[in-house]
Amino acid sequence: MAQVLPAERDLRRVIGDGDAIPDRKVEGLTDHDLVELYRSLILLRTYDERSVVYHSQGRIGTYAIYWNHEAMQAGSVYALDEDDWIFPSYRESAIGLLRGMAPATILSWWRGHPSGWWNPADYNLASICVPIATHVPHAAGLAWGKRLRGEKACAIAYFGDGATSEGAFHEGANFAAVMRAPLVLFCNNNGWAISTPVEDQTRAETLADKAVGYGMPGLRVDGTDVLAVFEATREAVERARAGEGPTFIEAVSYRAAPHATADDPKAYIDLARVEQEKRKECVGRFEGYLRRAGILTDEMAASTRAEAEQAMRDGIAAAEAEPPADVALVFENAFVDPPASFAEDLAELKRVLGE
Numbered sequence: 001m002a003q004v005l006p007a008e009r010d011l012r013r014v015i016g017d018g019d020a021i022p023d024r025k026v027e028g029l030t031d032h033d034l035v036e037l038y039r040s041l042i043l044l045r046t047y048d049e050r051s052v053v054y055h056s057q058g059r060i061g062t063y064a065i066y067w068n069h070e071a072m073q074a075g076s077v078y079a080l081d082e083d084d085w086i087f088p089s090y091r092e093s094a095i096g097l098l099r100g101m102a103p104a105t106i107l108s109w110w111r112g113h114p115s116g117w118w119n120p121a122d123y124n125l126a127s128i129c130v131p132i133a134t135h136v137p138h139a140a141g142l143a144w145g146k147r148l149r150g151e152k153a154c155a156i157a158y159f160g161d162g163a164t165s166e167g168a169f170h171e172g173a174n175f176a177a178v179m180r181a182p183l184v185l186f187c188n189n190n191g192w193a194i195s196t197p198v199e200d201q202t203r204a205e206t207l208a209d210k211a212v213g214y215g216m217p218g219l220r221v222d223g224t225d226v227l228a229v230f231e232a233t234r235e236a237v238e239r240a241r242a243g244e245g246p247t248f249i250e251a252v253s254y255r256a257a258p259h260a261t262a263d264d265p266k267a268y269i270d271l272a273r274v275e276q277e278k279r280k281e282c283v284g285r286f287e288g289y290l291r292r293a294g295i296l297t298d299e300m301a302a303s304t305r306a307e308a309e310q311a312m313r314d315g316i317a318a319a320e321a322e323p324p325a326d327v328a329l330v331f332e333n334a335f336v337d338p339p340a341s342f343a344e345d346l347a348e349l350k351r352v353l354g355e
């Protein structure tokens with residue numbers, strides 16, 4: 001039986017504040033690794049900011065903004081191997097960029113176009129999961145399968161604070177622990193499940209405390225510190241590969257953007273707190289670290305951003321160049337034996353669309 005460590009009470013941090021709190025180094029990370037992490041952060045940030053603009057221009061549909069969540073995604077993926085499987089929620093919709101997926105694919109997904117679907121096995125990346133926590137048991141099952149086959153790969157499932165109140169999360173966590181599945185349960189605790197604050201979500205002192213009940217270690221990390229996230233995930237991955245089973249990581253941040261483009265948080269959020277959080281957002285924090293270490297120059301920052309912006313311009317152009325989807329696909333792929341009424345429904349839809 002794996003020994004259960006008490007959940008870390010304090011948030012783990014590597015990046016200091018350039019003042020009283022010193023920067024720390026992560027063992028094993030070279031300057032090249034730090035630059036790669038920076039590229040990942042900028043690519044994700046640019047994708048997110050451009051997507052909000054594309055949404056306002058009517059070029060993509062409702063979009064789940066992940067501004068200030070980039071460090072959780074880039075830091076954790078950097079601790080994985082290509083063989084490890086990623087199970088994203090809608091909040092990590094663009095995480096495939098870190099596996100070489102074209103921005104056009106993800107933009108197409110948000111356009112509701114079939115070219116936005118990929119074969120998960122091509123990237124070891126599961127479909128974007130919109131129902132809260134239903135992908136946690138899927139990830140646990142896949143991880144268990146890897147163990148049964150004697151493969152070294154593990155899986156990581158991303159979900160929010162609100163997801164820890166869902167049955168599927170608990171089933172997946174328990175199953176993974178009992179089977180010692182090589183799984184990382186990565187909880188993005190951004191303080192909100194749409195308009196429900198985390199304080200109304202649980203009576204547990206921390207979300208990482210939930211890990212103890214399943215007999216797995218729980219780590220707490222500053223979710224806006226890309227290096228702390230990397231370090232914690234690397235430990236979880238090492239445990240998984242050593243046959244010690246799952247680890248729960250609670251990465252804490254504060255949602256500094258609306259839940260999605262369809263949301264107006266003014267009705268419920270603390271706007272002063274949002275402004276405060278924006279000032280210490282994750283990309284700027286890492287830029288500060290890199291500058292203090294003498295790694296990042298203005299030139300490098302500008303060229304990294306320009307590269308990402310070009311990738312987005314190419315991405316939206318490619319997504320918009322896709323021929324319109326065949327609406328029959330919606331009806332053909334829902335049932336093996338479609339109900340008779342589907343033929344009429346399809347005819348009606350085509351009439352409405354003028355096809």
Ligand SMILES: Cc1ncc(C[n+]2csc(CCOP(=O)(O)OP(=O)(O)O)c2C)c(N)n1
Nearest residue numbers: 091130131132160161162163190192193194
């Ligand atoms: C099973 C299910 N119930 C309800 C919803 C509606 N819903 C969409 S997002 C959301 C909040 C989830 O919050 P959290 O897990 O904290 O993730 P975050 O959006 O903050 O990343 C809810 C309840 C859903 N998508 N799926």
Ligand SMILES: [Mg+2]
Nearest residue numbers: 160161192193
């Ligand atoms: Mg949340």
